Amino acid sequence: MPTTASEPIPAVRMRKVSKAFGDNVVLNELDLDVAPGERVVIIGPSGSGKTTILRVCMTLERPDAGTIDINGESLYHEPDGDGLKPAREKHIRQVRSRVGMVFQHFNLFPHMSALENVALAPIKVHGMPKDEAYELGRQLLDKVGLRAHANHAPGQLSGGQKQRVAIARSLATDPDVMLFDEVTSALDPELVGEVLGVLRDIAEEGTTTMMLVTHEMGFAKEVADRVVMFDHGRILEEGPPDQLLHEPAHDRTRSFLRAVLAH
Amino acid sequence: MGELILSPLRYERLLEGLSVTLQVLGLAFALGIVLSLVFGVARLSERRWVRGIALVYVEFSRGISSIILLFFMAIAIPILLGLEQRSLLVLGGVALGLNMGGYGAEIIRGAILSVPKGQTEASISLNLTDAQRLRYVILPQAMRVILPPMGNLTIEILKGTALVSLVGLADLTLALRKLDVPQPGVERVPTMVLFANVLVIYFVVAQVINGLFRLAERRTERSYGTRAPIEPVPDGVETAGAGG
Amino acid sequence: MSDTLQDPTDGTVDADDAALPPGVGESRWWRRPDVMMPLTIVTILGVALAMTGVEQVHFRVDVSPDGSTVWDWTFFWALVPEMLKGLLVLARATVFGFAVALVVGLVLALGRRSKHRVVSWPTAGFVEFVRSTPLLVQLYFLFYALPDAGIRLGRMQALVIGLGIHYGAYCSEAYRAGINSVPEGQWEAATAMNLGPTTTWTRVILPQAIPNVLPALGNFLVAAFKDAPLGYAITVTEVLFFATTISGRLFRPQEPFILIGIGFLLVSLPAAWLVRRLEARLAYDRI
Numbered sequence: 001m002p003t004t005a006s007e008p009i010p011a012v013r014m015r016k017v018s019k020a021f022g023d024n025v026v027l028n029e030l031d032l033d034v035a036p037g038e039r040v041v042i043i044g045p046s047g048s049g050k051t052t053i054l055r056v057c058m059t060l061e062r063p064d065a066g067t068i069d070i071n072g073e074s075l076y077h078e079p080d081g082d083g084l085k086p087a088r089e090k091h092i093r094q095v096r097s098r099v100g101m102v103f104q105h106f107n108l109f110p111h112m113s114a115l116e117n118v119a120l121a122p123i124k125v126h127g128m129p130k131d132e133a134y135e136l137g138r139q140l141l142d143k144v145g146l147r148a149h150a151n152h153a154p155g156q157l158s159g160g161q162k163q164r165v166a167i168a169r170s171l172a173t174d175p176d177v178m179l180f181d182e183v184t185s186a187l188d189p190e191l192v193g194e195v196l197g198v199l200r201d202i203a204e205e206g207t208t209t210m211m212l213v214t215h216e217m218g219f220a221k222e223v224a225d226r227v228v229m230f231d232h233g234r235i236l237e238e239g240p241p242d243q244l245l246h247e248p249a250h251d252r253t254r255s256f257l258r259a260v261l262a263h
Numbered sequence: 264m265g266e267l268i269l270s271p272l273r274y275e276r277l278l279e280g281l282s283v284t285l286q287v288l289g290l291a292f293a294l295g296i297v298l299s300l301v302f303g304v305a306r307l308s309e310r311r312w313v314r315g316i317a318l319v320y321v322e323f324s325r326g327i328s329s330i331i332l333l334f335f336m337a338i339a340i341p342i343l344l345g346l347e348q349r350s351l352l353v354l355g356g357v358a359l360g361l362n363m364g365g366y367g368a369e370i371i372r373g374a375i376l377s378v379p380k381g382q383t384e385a386s387i388s389l390n391l392t393d394a395q396r397l398r399y400v401i402l403p404q405a406m407r408v409i410l411p412p413m414g415n416l417t418i419e420i421l422k423g424t425a426l427v428s429l430v431g432l433a434d435l436t437l438a439l440r441k442l443d444v445p446q447p448g449v450e451r452v453p454t455m456v457l458f459a460n461v462l463v464i465y466f467v468v469a470q471v472i473n474g475l476f477r478l479a480e481r482r483t484e485r486s487y488g489t490r491a492p493i494e495p496v497p498d499g500v501e502t503a504g505a506g507g
Numbered sequence: 508m509s510d511t512l513q514d515p516t517d518g519t520v521d522a523d524d525a526a527l528p529p530g531v532g533e534s535r536w537w538r539r540p541d542v543m544m545p546l547t548i549v550t551i552l553g554v555a556l557a558m559t560g561v562e563q564v565h566f567r568v569d570v571s572p573d574g575s576t577v578w579d580w581t582f583f584w585a586l587v588p589e590m591l592k593g594l595l596v597l598a599r600a601t602v603f604g605f606a607v608a609l610v611v612g613l614v615l616a617l618g619r620r621s622k623h624r625v626v627s628w629p630t631a632g633f634v635e636f637v638r639s640t641p642l643l644v645q646l647y648f649l650f651y652a653l654p655d656a657g658i659r660l661g662r663m664q665a666l667v668i669g670l671g672i673h674y675g676a677y678c679s680e681a682y683r684a685g686i687n688s689v690p691e692g693q694w695e696a697a698t699a700m701n702l703g704p705t706t707t708w709t710r711v712i713l714p715q716a717i718p719n720v721l722p723a724l725g726n727f728l729v730a731a732f733k734d735a736p737l738g739y740a741i742t743v744t745e746v747l748f749f750a751t752t753i754s755g756r757l758f759r760p761q762e763p764f765i766l767i768g769i770g771f772l773l774v775s776l777p778a779a780w781l782v783r784r785l786e787a788r789l790a791y792d793r794i
Contacts, residue, residue, distance in 0.1 A: 060384050093390060101388040107381035111403045111486050120399060121389040155487055166385075173389055326775045328733040331768060334747060339760040343577070418639055425641035429740055436644055443651065454652040462640045462648070469639030 009072040011036045011177050011209040012057060017066030018233075019052055026052045027063065028233030036071075036176070039203055039210040041220040041241070044230035045256055050213045053230070054179040057211070058101045059092060070095050071176060097125070100175030104182040106162040108154040114141060114165045115150040121173045133172075140168040144198050160191030164198055171202075178202070180212040192216070199223065215260055221245055229253045269452060269460055273442055280438025281464060283352070287424045287434060290356025291363055292417060298364025299413075303371025304397065317368065324365025330426050333358040337430035355427035363420050370412045374405035406483045414476030418469045425465075435461060536718045541788050545781050546721075549728070553602040561599055562663055564592040566749050572759045583762045586753065590763070590770050593746035598774070600666050600743065601732040607671025608731065609724070612678025619683060637676040643737055645669050650741040666738040674731045678724060685720035686712065718789045725782035729775060736771075746770060 012034040019027040026049030034040050042050045055061045057068060059075065067084075068075045077084035078091040087095075109117050118137035122128040128136070141147050144164035154162055163183055170178060180199065184192045196219050202208055203223040214220060220227055221241040228238040229248070237249050248254050269277075298320075305317035324332075336358040341349040378401050386396040428437035439461045445451055536542045570585035618630035637645070650665040660668065689712050697707040739747040746767040754760035 058384075058388050060387060093392070096387075097390045099388075101384075103381060103385065103388075105381055107379075107385035109382065109385070109400055109404075111483075121391065124395050124399065125390050153487055169385075170388065322776060322779075323772070326772045326779060327768060328736050328771060328775075330734075330736045330739070331747060331764075331771055334750065335764045335768060338751070338754065339764040342760050422639070422641040422643075425643040426737075428643070436641065436647075439644070440647070453655050455655045458644065458648045458652045462636070462644060465640040465644065466636055473639075 008036060010034055010069070011038070011071060012211065013067075013069040013072075014053075014057075015067045015069075017056060017063045017068060019049070019056060019061060019063050025233050027056070027066075029066065030234065032228070032235065034177070034209055034211060036209055037206055039223055039225045040212070040228060041224040041226070042211065042213045042228045042230055043215070043217075043220065043256070043260075044236075048231050049233050050230045051181055054101065054181050054211060054213060057177070058099055058179055059096055060101075070098050097173070098176045099179065100170035100173050100177070101179040101181065102163070102166050102170050102183050104185050106154070106159075106166045106186070108162055108166055108169070110154050113151045113153055114146060114157065114168075117154070117165055118169045118172050121169070125173065136172060137168070140171050141165070143171070143201070144168045145194070158191060159187045160194045163187065163195045167195075167198055167202075175208070177209040177211065180210065180214070182213050182215070184214065184216060217245060217257070217260060229256070231256075267456055267459065269457070273452070273457075276438050276442055277435060277461065277464065280433060280435035281468075283427075283432060284421075284424050284434040284436075285468075286352060287355050287359065287427055287432070288417075288421055290353065291359035291420050291424070294357060294360025295363030295367050295416075295420065298360065299367025299371050302364060302368035303375065306368060306372045307375060321365045321368050324361050325369075327362075329359060329362040329423050330429070332362060333426050333430060351427065351430060351432040355424070355430065355432055359420055359423050359426075362423065363416060366416050366419075367413065370409055370416065371405070374408035375401055377408045378404045403483075403486075407480065410476055410480045410483065414473060417472050417476070421465070421469055421472060435464065536789060537714075539788070542718075542721075542785060545725075545785055553606070556595070556599045556602050559595065559599065561592070561595050564596060564744050566592070566744070566752055568753060568757075572757060572762065577761065579762065582759070583766060586763055586766050589753075590746060590749055590766050593744065593749040593767070594770050594774065596743065597732070597735045597738075597745040600663065600670065600738055600745070601728070601735045603667040604670025604735070605674060605728050605731050607667060608674035608678050608727070611671055611675025612682055615675060615679035616682035616686070619679065620686075634676045634679055637673060638680075642669060642673045642734055643740055645673060646737055646741055662738070662741045662743050665741055666735070666743050669737075670731050670735065673734070674727050677727050677730075681720050681723035681727065682716075684723070685716040688719045689715045722782060722786035722789060725785055726779075729778045729782060732775060732778065 010033040012032070014030055014032040017027050017030045017032075018025070026047075030053065032053070042053060044050045052061060056063045057070070057075070063076070067077060073095045074084065074087070075092065075095045076087050078087040079085075108114075109120070112120065115134060115137045118140055119130070119133040122133040122136055123130055138147060138150060141150050144167055146161060146164055146168070149157060149161060149165075152161075154165070157165065167183075183199070184195050187195065196216065199210075199212075199219070200223060203210060210223075212220075212224075224241045226238060227241045227244040229236045229244060229250070229252075231252055236252060237244065244253070245257065248257065302317045302320055305313050306321065308314050308317070333355060336354045337349070337351060340346070340354070375397075382400055382404065383396065386400045391400065424434060425436040428434050428440065431437070433441075439457060442452070443454055443457055566589045568582075568585055568589060570582050572582040573579045615630055615634055619627050619634070621627045621630070646665060646669040649660055649669050650662065653660060693711055693715065694707070697711045702711065736745055736747045738745050739751070742748065750760075750763040750767045753763040
């Protein structure tokens, strides 16, 4: 679906993005557009490469081919006369600054308190004065319901609390696009709700573009504007959650949904 | 065996020697830590030639015997460079520091690799630069892996400082050798006793170094707020990419 | 998975191993050529060196360096055979010293495992003491202080015993770590099967402990070689003695010192590489 001049510039625009690990092709000439403020849930069987979609947008993996634009700026290429050339680190950093990511295993910095985790990027990357950054950090921790835990080390927090700190940490960089990579998969079932609650809050504000890889179908139905079924490195089908989750066009999707809901 | 304690005058001589020993150690340690960091990080560089240079240095400094390096520095270098004044203290410190750097670089390299990959990924997602990532995220966590072997290495270097006595620097070992030379009119102390005293001095210094590193270890542990392993180590297959 | 595992298809699989499920045959380290080869080479070299009987050598050079150049190749090459003599002395001291260390280490390790504190504590103290004091001073002690107690050692003997005790202390730690690395459950299983102490040690514990210990011992062998030039301090005629003698006699340090540096690296680097390879192979087994 090529964008015409009248449409707004997509927040994320992927064109013919390919990535293989050895013989294992995980992204096969993938095209995907995400509109500003849109909430896209990506589902699919494990090994289908859905996490890799997020990882190439965060530059954690370099695609073998294809282009990715963030807010209309190419992530891996920069202008070179009339054409494009592979981007230098500086350009990548600048475009990447619009993207944030939350990980399955939280990846909090264990040697810093919750507050220090949240304030690190504002201080070091955005050059914010410390007082201001810590104030921002406290506000964000408040937002995820953890103001009282500001001085706790990650080791002293539960899984759900860790993940909420990680979300606050990502929010602190004020990203336009947030990537959520199975953020509830590593949690005990009783802790999933508190994290989904925070995600719901972010979704309701409606300003942040969200790409979520998740197995929480109920949640997907509730917050997603669009659900994408991903298989064998390609988009199998996509559509509004009601349609895709209830009347999928493909047998593959149907059997996948059955398997997930059986849990 | 007789008296085990030496006369105050002899202790004074030994302590003068000890001060030289500690100066050489300090110099070697300072240089060694810097080299360890530089080459340990360089060993993991994305650039091939940087890795290559670092590998050559590490292999060379670990392959060569510190005593041969020391003699080369102290005897050959001054003549080759035509140095009039040579500071044995500096040359000795540099030789031992070069030696320490090779081993230290491997410690640092291993420690950096021991930090879970997710930490690097989180740093990238927060847009930290490579240098910031190393400084604020990787090295602080690598410290708990670095400190114990670095303490052992420092004690090895302390033991190595005794070698400088062979090129004529008046360290603790040379002080010992001098006191052992019979002098007219001075009552001789059994060589055994003299040696036992000096060995104990080295042992005590080693234990102090040990204690200091233990203290540092405890401090890094405390910053974690808990002694238990912190994060679930990310499943390697998952983080290596191939998708959910 | 972007990084590839090490190639497991090395060595030949004999008929007996072929009957075993994959992986089991691999883990029999004592039947694997890539593990046994370095061990055999080291042993044969060691025995050969021990049999050469080189004790003290005299260094003679008939060529005088050309004083007008910084570097004289003729002089350099004339030094090579003399340097090799020194290297031989060094290698010999290392082999004997390490043989002593292997035994001393075993005694110390057993002492530390002793149930009687009268034995285990002093042993632990001794190991710690030896490990944290300079080998040089220990050599002086053996050579200059022991005669006070009526024990006279030759210079080579002192070097061998010095290396033996010093690295014996290190080896004992390696033995201990190796034995401790065998899970508690293995001891319990041996007890449950009513195995005697001999069977438990030879059939259960040691086969599992040795692959953990071998790389550490290899590293100590290389380290002992690097410390062997300390024999210079008690006038053992090794490479350093050679270089200082020549450079002192001819006021010409560069060629002899560079030469011994090269000669030394030509032994220590391949040795270290061999140990690392062994380590990698054995580590692969334990996955």
